[in-house]
Amino acid sequence: QVQLVESGGGLVQAGGSLRLSCAATGRTFAGYYMGWFRQAPGKEREFVAAISWTGGTTYYADSVKGRFTISRDNAKNTVYLQTNSLKPEDTANYYCAADRLRVGVHPNRSAAYNYWGQGTQVTVSS
Numbered sequence: 001q002v003q004l005v006e007s008g009g010g011l012v013q014a015g016g017s018l019r020l021s022c023a024a025t026g027r028t029f030a031g032y033y034m035g036w037f038r039q040a041p042g043k044e045r046e047f048v049a050a051i052s053w054t055g056g057t058t059y060y061a062d063s064v065k066g067r068f069t070i071s072r073d074n075a076k077n078t079v080y081l082q083t084n085s086l087k088p089e090d091t092a093n094y095y096c097a098a099d100r101l102r103v104g105v106h107p108n109r110s111a112a113y114n115y116w117g118q119g120t121q122v123t124v125s126s
Contacts (some may be wrong), residue, residue, distance in 0.1 A: 002026040002115050004096050009120030012086055016124070020081040022096030022117055029053075032100055033107045034072060034079040038092035038122075048094070049081060050107035059108050064090075086124045093119040 008020040022034070035050035049070040050059045058070055069082040079096060097113035105112045 002098075004098060004115055004117035006094065006096050006117045006120040009094060009122045011123045011125065014086060014088055014124055014126050016086050017082070017084045018086065018122060020083065020094055020096075020120060020122070022079045022081075024077040024079075024098060024115075029074075029077055029098055032098045033112070035097045035107055035113060036070060036079075036081045036094060037097060037110060038090075038094045039119075040092040043092075045095070045110055047108040047110070051079065052101075052107075059106075061108070083122070086122075088124045088126045091122060091124050093121050095119045 003025045004022055006022045008018055010018060012018055031053050033050055033052055036048040037045050038048050039045040047061050048064055049068055051070045051072050055072055067085045072079040096117045098115040099113040101107060
């Protein structure tokens, strides 16, 4: 049974920071891309960031570039999302996802991932 478990969300004031974690269990994730997506109430799920197995390739949504950093520790099967300079519009439920990269499907697409966590809520107050 594959499980992705997010943690680290919470309530923070605008300008603050949070470090989100996603621990993967149940199988080896060797070669897997891992990504973060978010969904705010009444809005569609949107891409935030993704990282390759080696960590050598990363992608970010324009809205978070320069503020968020994705990283991973393969020895711990864990991916992180460091969120800095948070804004009220960053408020959402943040999900991590994992899968092998498939030809023709960019890692910034939710369709690229078959494994998803349950999410962790991030709320940014103004």
